[in-house]
Amino acid sequence: MSKIIYTKTDEAPALATRSLLPIIQAFVKSSGIDIETKDISLAARILAVFPDFLNEDQRVTDDLEMLGELAKKPEANIVKLPNISASIPQLKAAIKELQSQGFEIPNYPDEAKSDSEKDIKSRYDKIKGSAVNPVLREGNSDRRAPKAVKNYAKKHPHSMGAWSSDSKTHVATMSHGDFAHNEKSVTISDATNIKIEHTSANGTTTILKDSFPLLKGEIIDATVLSKKALLSFLETQVTDAKEKDVLFSLHMKGTMMKVSDPIIFGHAVKVFFKDLFEKHGKTFEEIGVNVNSGFGNVLECIQQLPEAKRKEIEADIESVYQNGPAVAMVNSEKGITNLNVPSDVIIDASMPAMIRTSGRMWNAKGELQDTKAVIPDSSYAGIYSATIDFCKKHGAFDPTTMGTVPNVGLMAQKAEEYGSHDKTFEIPSDGTVKVIDTEGNTLLQHSVEEGDIWRMCQAKDAPIQDWVKLAVTRARASQTPAVFWLDENRAHDAELIKKVNLYLKDHDTSGLDLRILSPIDATIFTCERLKEGKDTISVSGNVLRDYLTDLFPILEVGTSAKMLSIVPLMNGGGLFETGAGGSAPKHVQQLLEENHLRWDSLGEFLALAVSLEHFGEVNNNEKAKILGQTLDDATDKLLENQKGPSRKSGELDNRGSHFYLAMYWAQELANQTKDATLKEEFTSIAQKLTENESTIVNELNSIQGKPVNIGGYYEPNEALVNQVMRPSKTFNAILE
Ligand SMILES: NC(=O)C1=CN([C@@H]2O[C@H](COP(=O)(O)OP(=O)(O)OC[C@H]3O[C@@H](n4cnc5c(N)ncnc54)[C@H](OP(=O)(O)O)[C@@H]3O)[C@@H](O)[C@H]2O)C=CC1
Ligand SMILES: O=C(O)CCC(=O)C(=O)O
Numbered sequence: 001m002s003k004i005i006y007t008k009t010d011e012a013p014a015l016a017t018r019s020l021l022p023i024i025q026a027f028v029k030s031s032g033i034d035i036e037t038k039d040i041s042l043a044a045r046i047l048a049v050f051p052d053f054l055n056e057d058q059r060v061t062d063d064l065e066m067l068g069e070l071a072k073k074p075e076a077n078i079v080k081l082p083n084i085s086a087s088i089p090q091l092k093a094a095i096k097e098l099q100s101q102g103f104e105i106p107n108y109p110d111e112a113k114s115d116s117e118k119d120i121k122s123r124y125d126k127i128k129g130s131a132v133n134p135v136l137r138e139g140n141s142d143r144r145a146p147k148a149v150k151n152y153a154k155k156h157p158h159s160m161g162a163w164s165s166d167s168k169t170h171v172a173t174m175s176h177g178d179f180a181h182n183e184k185s186v187t188i189s190d191a192t193n194i195k196i197e198h199t200s201a202n203g204t205t206t207i208l209k210d211s212f213p214l215l216k217g218e219i220i221d222a223t224v225l226s227k228k229a230l231l232s233f234l235e236t237q238v239t240d241a242k243e244k245d246v247l248f249s250l251h252m253k254g255t256m257m258k259v260s261d262p263i264i265f266g267h268a269v270k271v272f273f274k275d276l277f278e279k280h281g282k283t284f285e286e287i288g289v290n291v292n293s294g295f296g297n298v299l300e301c302i303q304q305l306p307e308a309k310r311k312e313i314e315a316d317i318e319s320v321y322q323n324g325p326a327v328a329m330v331n332s333e334k335g336i337t338n339l340n341v342p343s344d345v346i347i348d349a350s351m352p353a354m355i356r357t358s359g360r361m362w363n364a365k366g367e368l369q370d371t372k373a374v375i376p377d378s379s380y381a382g383i384y385s386a387t388i389d390f391c392k393k394h395g396a397f398d399p400t401t402m403g404t405v406p407n408v409g410l411m412a413q414k415a416e417e418y419g420s421h422d423k424t425f426e427i428p429s430d431g432t433v434k435v436i437d438t439e440g441n442t443l444l445q446h447s448v449e450e451g452d453i454w455r456m457c458q459a460k461d462a463p464i465q466d467w468v469k470l471a472v473t474r475a476r477a478s479q480t481p482a483v484f485w486l487d488e489n490r491a492h493d494a495e496l497i498k499k500v501n502l503y504l505k506d507h508d509t510s511g512l513d514l515r516i517l518s519p520i521d522a523t524i525f526t527c528e529r530l531k532e533g534k535d536t537i538s539v540s541g542n543v544l545r546d547y548l549t550d551l552f553p554i555l556e557v558g559t560s561a562k563m564l565s566i567v568p569l570m571n572g573g574g575l576f577e578t579g580a581g582g583s584a585p586k587h588v589q590q591l592l593e594e595n596h597l598r599w600d601s602l603g604e605f606l607a608l609a610v611s612l613e614h615f616g617e618v619n620n621n622e623k624a625k626i627l628g629q630t631l632d633d634a635t636d637k638l639l640e641n642q643k644g645p646s647r648k649s650g651e652l653d654n655r656g657s658h659f660y661l662a663m664y665w666a667q668e669l670a671n672q673t674k675d676a677t678l679k680e681e682f683t684s685i686a687q688k689l690t691e692n693e694s695t696i697v698n699e700l701n702s703i704q705g706k707p708v709n710i711g712g713y714y715e716p717n718e719a720l721v722n723q724v725m726r727p728s729k730t731f732n733a734i735l736e
């Protein structure tokens with residue numbers, strides 16, 4: 001029987017699920033819709049790969065693997081909430097917590113020496129970083145702000161920092177030696193197998209990756225980031241930040257680019273703290289410092305040193321802060337800087353948040369200050385500099401009048417950079433790296449030096465065809481101009497442009513405004529229209545999909561969590577992601593301290609409505625369609641009446657907004673006339689909810705303001721967390 005899968009994830013979205021899911025289940029129960037949960041939380045993903053370390057009763061199924069298989073089948077209908085893409089510090093914290101709960105899983109071996117350590121490390125490395133989305137995304141991405149959300153933002157605009165032309169904020173990016181400048185690309189004419197080889201200067205050849213298949217029509221590209229060029233770029237930027245008196249901030253995607261970006265992050269930490277590493281490098285090596293996990297790792301490791309030595313190092317750290325440029329802070333109260341953990345500042349969310357705040361970030365004093373945003377690779381940095389230049393020239397965007405920028409993103413089957421992890425290598429010695437096919441032809445080749453980062457990406461033909469089709473479909477359905485963000489001067493994009501031009505011919509494009517512009521030109525074109533209140537679809541590759549679906553939503557509607565985010569799976573199923581926003585760790589902290597959850601579940605409401613409609617279409621279930629439509633109407637009403645969660649304890653929070661959703665949903669079901677049984681069922685429920693509104697809201701708000709215990713962060717105690725998330729007796733009784 002077909003069903004809807006609702007994912008159990010982590011942090012704020014998972015807390016919200018404990019409150020929302022019982023409501024959903026109660027509402028769909030009578031309509032023959034089965035909703036099943038699958039646990040893809042970081043904790044569950046860890047437990048799933050270590051059955052051999054667990055007691056029989058502690059073992060869990062590998063739900064992610066199961067969902068990955070399901071995503072390839074036509075019956076897939078998955079509501080996917082944001083999950084943690086774990087950096088190493090997060091992974092270690094989760095391991096520690098699980099161990100404390102009696103799960104005897106192994107520690108993460110930083111350096112694996114024995115075979116068994118290597119096995120453990122490789123199991124953990126599959127879990128780290130962005131490990132869920134690439135498995136489930138067997139389709140391209142369709143993200144947009146629903147009309148009701150745009151209208152709400154126009155009526156109730158979020159705060160938007162002013163921009164002035166004398167802002168010192170700017171983007172710093174490499175002008176040579178980076179991935180962008182060294183890229184080479186070819187389209188594969190016939191299916192083949194390839195291997196990746198490194199040959200050192202003295203002639204020794206090492207296989208970096210053994211033979212693997214390529215399909216006909218696949219675009220492959222390879223490139224290398226020069227370590228020397230990177231270090232010299234970073235040094236210049238540290239000096240320049242000091243001279244210009246702006247904050248030094250680094251914006252990477254350490255989670256999705258889980259192999260390359262932590263290495264780059266590590267170099268940035270070492271360059272920023274150059275004097276410290278020159279003086280104490282040897283000690284750091286001895287105590288096992290690994291800066292790819294961030295400067296936080298240094299702070300943690302020095303705790304094991306004798307006090308005198310530790311104090312000496314701490315004084316030297318202080319002197320770097322005194323003599324170097326100011327660094328952007330993640331939490332100035334706690335002294336957590338931008339360089340502490342690679343997962344604290346993630347470029348897709350961090351750059352738009354900065355642009356929304358007048359181009360400023362927090363300094364150590366807790367004040368906002370102009371910033372140098374360091375984005376080493378120049379492939380996509382230009383879209384942020386173009387947006388910043390636009391704001392300097394024209395002032396900040398106005399949410400009450402601005403247009404919207406939906407995105408159609410090439411994403412399926414691990415397309416482009418986000419699928420490159422198994423083909424990314426930190427080069428062991430000077431030499432060459434070659435991509436060689438079965439006939440021995442060298443398809444791509446680079447000269448490399450020790451420490452360079454070399455990587456190869458793939459984009460398969462079928463997903464590209466599907467992406468072009470989706471772009472045309474969206475442009476037609478919304479009668480909106482669509483721009484392919486592709487740069488003819490970039491090797492990979494040049495190959496992609498050929499395919500776009502070819503596959504556009506498969507569709508009726510008459511009357512549509514379709515263009516191909518370089519990312520910088522596309523930014524300018526889109527921003528100009530946006531300012532005038534006009535809409536423009538961005539059709540982009542995978543990385544720009546990620547960047548643009550935070551950039552424009554954050555400017556337009558305050559957060560990407562309010563986006564409708566659909567992944568039409570290539571084999572006919574549907575993956576309905578909830579927004580583009582992540583799991584917001586600070587929301588959990590507020591719940592624990594003040595029993596207030598400010599997570600806005602709007603993304604979940606929107607995703608569930610399309611999931612229900614899809615279910616209705618596929619299974620000929622009229623009730624499901626009605627449930628979907630009425631849920632959308634209820635969401636509109638919720639926005640209209642401003643029943644979203646507030647940020648302040650004591651006021652309506654996530655749980656309260658769920659109550660209102662339930663009340664409006666029941667009212668809409670009671671008012672509709674298409675299905676008499678649903679009407680009858682929900683008339684009495686709507687009445688009970690409406691009558692008890694003030695009692696329930698009071699029960700939900702009066703408990704706030706005190707700390708709560710949920711028995712764990714990554715693996716909270718089910719009973720405790722359910723109690724916390726469902727505190728209204730009256731509401732629970734009606735749902736029963
Ligand atoms: N699809 C997925 O699974 C994704 C997962 N992630 C993961 O999430 C974690 C945190 O990522 P980060 O880059 O900090 O980005 P987040 O999107 O989690 O947070 C950015 C800010 O956006 C606001 N926000 C996001 N969602 C909501 C919501 N539903 N309701 C209210 N406010 C919201 C919050 O700001 P404020 O409270 O100030 O209003 C939040 O602090 C990482 O582990 C990351 O890898 C990130 C993106 C997508
Ligand atoms: O998978 C992740 O880590 C983040 C995904 C993301 O940011 C996105 O898809 O917008």
Ligand SMILES: [Mg+2]
Pocket residue numbers: 348349546547549550580
């Ligand atoms: Mg993103």
